[in-house]
Amino acid sequence: MLVDNGIYKTLLEKKEKGRKQIAVLIDPDKVIPSELTPLLDLAMEAGIDYFFIGGSLLVKDQIKECIEEIRSHTGIPTIIFPGSPLQICSEADAILFLSLISGRNAELLIGQHVVAAPYLRESDLEVIATGYMLVDGGKATTASYMSGTLPIPSDKPDIAACTAYAGALLGLKMIYLDGGSGAQNPVPASMISAVRKAVDLPLIVGGGIRTPRQAGQAVQAGADLIVIGNILEKDPKLVLEMSASLKSRLTDA
């Protein structure tokens, strides 16, 4: 039986209403869980939609603590964004079941999914099948290195569009276009709009978004959900401006 915690349904409803969404990515290695409160307060004030939790490589065992901290302070849904099955944690609301469709590494297309399957079957996590596409963001990232895959060149929107369309044909529920955490350049608008034209699935875009303007450009090009991580580690208050920028674009539309 598949668990339904209402996460995908709500995401889809917001997309259908044209309501742009924002997720804050928490890398459990880079925070002290008991000191998350100021960021959580800002995220609530900003009205963010989700917390994503995870990383391509984690060296500290803090996922559970981070999720518990978020849950005890906010009602914002927690979604695991895993780099490996070791990051499965039943305390969250959902997990992105990522298939790295931009790559040709069988382990990340299906191998690790088989390893994860029995744990997911026993958990209360809503599992959301997501086509994950790494895009060249100007430098190697932990995601590109750890996955051992070649990101899609940023000036090849057609490759991205065909890959996303193939993902939709395979029955995936969402597409995540990612430059990787700390990418030098965010995913270009031309690529986001090419993917938007190719598929009607919820489109997540992240990696290297550092300014409200970049967030706005991504949604303008067709992203439904923006993910912001790295920059908030330096300037948590930026979440307020990021969120305001998305909301004003909606009003302008």
Ligand code: 1GP
């Ligand atoms: C990375 O999309 C996320 O996988 C967020 O990227 O940390 O660069 O904001 P940043």
